[in-house]
Amino acid sequence: MGDRRRALGLDVAIYVVCAVFAVVTALWSEFYGYRIWGNFASVAYILGAAHAIWLLTTTGTGWMRSRWLPVGLVGVVGMVAPLVMLIFRRLTGSDWVITPFQWSSQPEVWVIERSASLLFDTGTPYTDIAALPRPPEVNDYTPYGPAMTVFGMPRALLGGAITDARIMFALTAIATIALSLKLLGWPKPPVRAAHLAVVSPLTALTFAVAGPDLAIIGLIILAGALAARRKAVWCGCLLAIVVSMKLSALPAVVVIAFLVVTTRAGRASLLRFGTAVIGVTALLNIPVLIVHPGAFVEHVIKFPSGTGLITSPAASPLPGHLISSMGQVGHVVALVLLGLTALALTVWLFVDPPTTGSDTMLKAAIGLGAAILMVPASRWGYLVYPLVLWGAAMTFAVAERAASRPAEPHDPTLSQAR
Structure with missing residues (x-):
């Protein structure tokens, strides 16, 4: 039980650090694509941290209590979703311009x-x-x-x-x-x-x-x-x-x-x-x-x-x-x-x-x-x-x-x- 609590404590730290990085990227990056990713990823990482805290403070079983759940969430919300949005945003024409804030x-x-x-x-x-x-x-x-x-x-x-x-x-x-x-x-x-x-x-x-x-x-x-x-x-x-x-x-x-x-x-x-x-x-x-x-x-x-x-x-x-x-x-x-x-x-x-x-x-x-x-x-x-x-x-x-x-x-x- 102690090993699991230590593992969950490290999970919380990882997701919090990742969330801070994503929020900073969303607010201050010079690249449009980075900011879009930061907006999506910050949600995924914050939810991941919340899930790990929930696991630390409650007991029980079931798929909702799997440590893999926030990993999948990051995959869908923090990776696939911004990729899809940026791919279609690119159709508006943003290649080869000299302003990074337009790059999809x-x-x-x-x-x-x-x-x-x-x-x-x-x-x-x-x-x-x-x-x-x-x-x-x-x-x-x-x-x-x-x-x-x-x-x-x-x-x-x-x-x-x-x-x-x-x-x-x-x-x-x-x-x-x-x-x-x-x-x-x-x-x-x-x-x-x-x-x-x-x-x-x-x-x-x-x-x-x-x-x-x-x-x-x-x-x-x-x-x-x-x-x-x-x-x-x-x-x-x-x-x-x-x-x-x-x-x-x-x-x-x-x-x-x-x-x-x-x-x-x-x-x-x-x-x-x-x-x-x-x-x-x-x-x-x-x-x-x-x-x-x-x-x-x-x-x-x-x-x-x-x-x-x-x-x-x-x-x-x-x-x-x-x-x-x-x-x-x-x-x-x-x-x-x-x-x-x-x-x-x-x-x-x-x-x-x-x-x-x-x-x-x-x-x-x-x-x-x-x-x-x-x-x-x-x-x-x-x-x-x-x-x-x-x-x-x-x-x-x-x-x-x-x-x-x-x-x-x-x-x-x-x-x-x-």
Whole structure:
């Protein structure tokens, strides 16, 4: 009983903190989409806190007393409802304007949809920044790999509200998580894992106004589940897709690759895994590189690293950005520190490689978290990666405990005697 009360007390604290964040966002954010989300989400979080307080002060049973009820409420009221409203609000025309208070979606949504149109028209999803007849702007850039264009293809081909890239991101995230749970034997995720992966404002806000990071996280988790179930080839294909969507997801890709290498016996299996990774990566990237290698490098490598023709607007007060903002020397120091962080993580993986799915998800969360803190251009919203992967690690651990539990012997004679 004491453990449950402590858990409910933490539930109250989580929902209250989330509610404060949502209210502040609704009142003071410069982005229209953020404010809409804040209005919806503040209601969901306040009701979640009230529900947790009610559970603390009363006793009884029934579905109304489930700690999962406010999680579902946040999903419906704090995620789906604002997403639907913003999708239809976008039909009034608010893309590419310079006033954030009119944006019904964040620029990454339009940029990814544009990249699909460019791919169909020119063979590359990237504009030639140097050839623009005007000074380049931030939204001229597409800081994603070629594979990310798949989410913009429905709108590029069909147009209309129901092809909004956010719907594609959401469907991908939901489908990949469902497939991961199926591979793991349908473990019951801990409520705290749901708080990290779903209830968190980092997830809920991203779901409503943007979404590409959630799709990538879902693919990372699915790749981890495939690795844990020793499906090396499929895992390799998925890792290639992830790194071909967003290069900054590389730390998680490396961690999962270590799991495959440390748990697969035999050179043939490792050869198939390596062939899948290299082959799919080449298939997704080389055609675009051939069309315009300079544009690929400018968009995918130089712009995110802060060495492009213009700098990334990602400027959350995280260590890497703060150091990088101290002039040219600071930028060099930040890049050196990022390299040292990558080296330290690699050494750590060699010394203590992941051996289970939960260990892999936790190490991936740590690796991505460290990279996000140290990269010169970053946003606090990217912390959704380590939070969701931490929740995934908890769920993987539940599946592993269930798998390691010895099965009860079944003796028909004993059953009849009873």
